[in-house]
Amino acid sequence: MDPRVELAAVVKKLALETGFARVGIAPAGPTPHAELFDEWLRRGWHGEMSYLARDAETRRRPDRLVPGARSVLCLVAPYAPVGEDAPANPSVAFLARYARGRDYHKVLKKRCHVLMDRIREVSPDFEGRAFVDSVPLSERSLAAAAGVGWIGRNGCLIVPGLGSYVLLAEIICNLDLPPDAPLPDGCGPCRQCVFACPTGAIADGPLVDARRCLSCLTIEHRGEIAPELRAALGRRVFGCDACQEACPHNRGVPPGEAELTGERRVTLAEILAWREGDWDAFTRGAALRRAKLDQWLRNAALAAGNSGDTSLIGPLRRLLAGGAGPADAVAWALARLGAGG
Numbered sequence: 001m002d003p004r005v006e007l008a009a010v011v012k013k014l015a016l017e018t019g020f021a022r023v024g025i026a027p028a029g030p031t032p033h034a035e036l037f038d039e040w041l042r043r044g045w046h047g048e049m050s051y052l053a054r055d056a057e058t059r060r061r062p063d064r065l066v067p068g069a070r071s072v073l074c075l076v077a078p079y080a081p082v083g084e085d086a087p088a089n090p091s092v093a094f095l096a097r098y099a100r101g102r103d104y105h106k107v108l109k110k111r112c113h114v115l116m117d118r119i120r121e122v123s124p125d126f127e128g129r130a131f132v133d134s135v136p137l138s139e140r141s142l143a144a145a146a147g148v149g150w151i152g153r154n155g156c157l158i159v160p161g162l163g164s165y166v167l168l169a170e171i172i173c174n175l176d177l178p179p180d181a182p183l184p185d186g187c188g189p190c191r192q193c194v195f196a197c198p199t200g201a202i203a204d205g206p207l208v209d210a211r212r213c214l215s216c217l218t219i220e221h222r223g224e225i226a227p228e229l230r231a232a233l234g235r236r237v238f239g240c241d242a243c244q245e246a247c248p249h250n251r252g253v254p255p256g257e258a259e260l261t262g263e264r265r266v267t268l269a270e271i272l273a274w275r276e277g278d279w280d281a282f283t284r285g286a287a288l289r290r291a292k293l294d295q296w297l298r299n300a301a302l303a304a305g306n307s308g309d310t311s312l313i314g315p316l317r318r319l320l321a322g323g324a325g326p327a328d329a330v331a332w333a334l335a336r337l338g339a340g341g
């Protein structure tokens with residue numbers, strides 16, 4: 001057998017043994033689909049995430065991050081919820097599924113390091129670096145190039161048999177491994193995600209206008225949320241899964257890893273009463289920490305306005321009286337609950 005093929009099989013076996021659900025190999029040369037990223041920036045769809053416009057040259061060449069790199073190991077970790085969510089209770093804050101468990105950055109980075117140690121045992125000259133959600137990489141593009149899934153119309157990487165509730169990690173390394181073949185598109189004529197997106201952020205996919213994406217607005221955006229997008233927020237306080245909930249490829253998939261799936265749950269009333277220490281305790285060790293207390297309070301106030309639950313008028317007023325709350329969002333919510341003025 002070709003020794004490269006043999007080594008690739010060993011590395012993949014180690015990746016699965018280490019706990020990753022899928023693994024594929026992409027070349028470490030020029031990033032595929034770089035022109036789509038440029039088009040996204042040209043349209044201004046990155047909005048305030050100006051950091052994404054930096055490091056353009058590094059993004060085009062993963063081998064710049066690791067001199068002498070030949071291959072990218074693209075790794076997949078599922079976080080699909082166990083069974084269906086409980087019926088939507090408008091007083092419970094919606095938290096995106098990817099963030100309910102332990103912080104995937106830490107979990108997956110650590111696992112990558114274990115994997116690298118094991119690869120080094122079979123290939124002593126191995127050198128590599130692990131990346132999880134690292135800005136100067138197009139992780140979905142690399143994973144699609146490595147044949148672990150295809151890019152859905154909602155922009156997400158969809159893995160056959162696992163769906164899109166998966167998180168991605170990469171090891172860029174010096175091993176010269178044969179790349180895997182990309183998969184064909186699996187969306188076909190379906191447009192469920194386009195119809196399900198509450199703000200029309202997907203247009204006709206697969207590029208997403210982050211300025212309208214509720215994930216971006218709740219997690220990345222600071223300051224006020226534009227009045228015309230507030231009702232679309234529903235009870236979302238951290239992230240959005242609407243375009244994944246609608247996807248037929250997410251039905252009947254096996255539950256994700258327990259560590260990533262998580263059980264964090266909080267009501268809108270509880271968040272509205274939060275102080276810095278409460279935010280700290282709830283978000284510790286979770287990707288939920290990406291949004292700061294002012295964003296949580298703003299989002300919870302708007303979600304309270306959308307809930308139709310008049311028992312939240314009291315907590316909203318107390319937040320306003322405290323002086324440090326998001327005055328504009330609270331005023332909007334009170335008016336929506338018929339308690340304005």
Ligand code: B12
Nearest residue numbers: 033037040096133138139140156157167168208215239240
């Ligand atoms: C910025 C960012 C965001 C932004 C912008 C998202 C977007 N769609 O562009 C915001 C804050 C909105 C966001 C939201 C979410 N994110 Co995010 N995000 C990122 C980040 C840091 C960069 C993504 C980026 O560069 N976007 C710009 C666009 C143009 O690039 P792209 O989406 O990667 O698309 C590339 C390829 O898909 C390809 N491509 C696009 N269309 C097509 C079509 C075809 C046919 C082909 C062949 C290729 C192709 O070209 C593009 C350019 O290279 C990545 C981590 C990383 N470094 O890659 C995580 C990442 C994409 N996010 C992730 C997650 C989990 C989410 C959310 C599900 C979280 C949530 N529940 O709220 C949502 C999903 C929203 C959505 N529908 O995309 C995961 C995605 C896992 C997956 N299965 O796809 C990533 C990979 C993090 C990780 N390590 O796991 N995110």
Ligand code: SF4
Nearest residue numbers: 197213214240242243
């Ligand atoms: S995450 Fe929500 S707002 Fe963003 S594209 Fe998907 S459905 Fe639309």
Ligand code: SF4
Nearest residue numbers: 152153187190193247
């Ligand atoms: S909902 Fe349909 S179009 Fe959208 S990503 Fe899933 S399969 Fe593709």
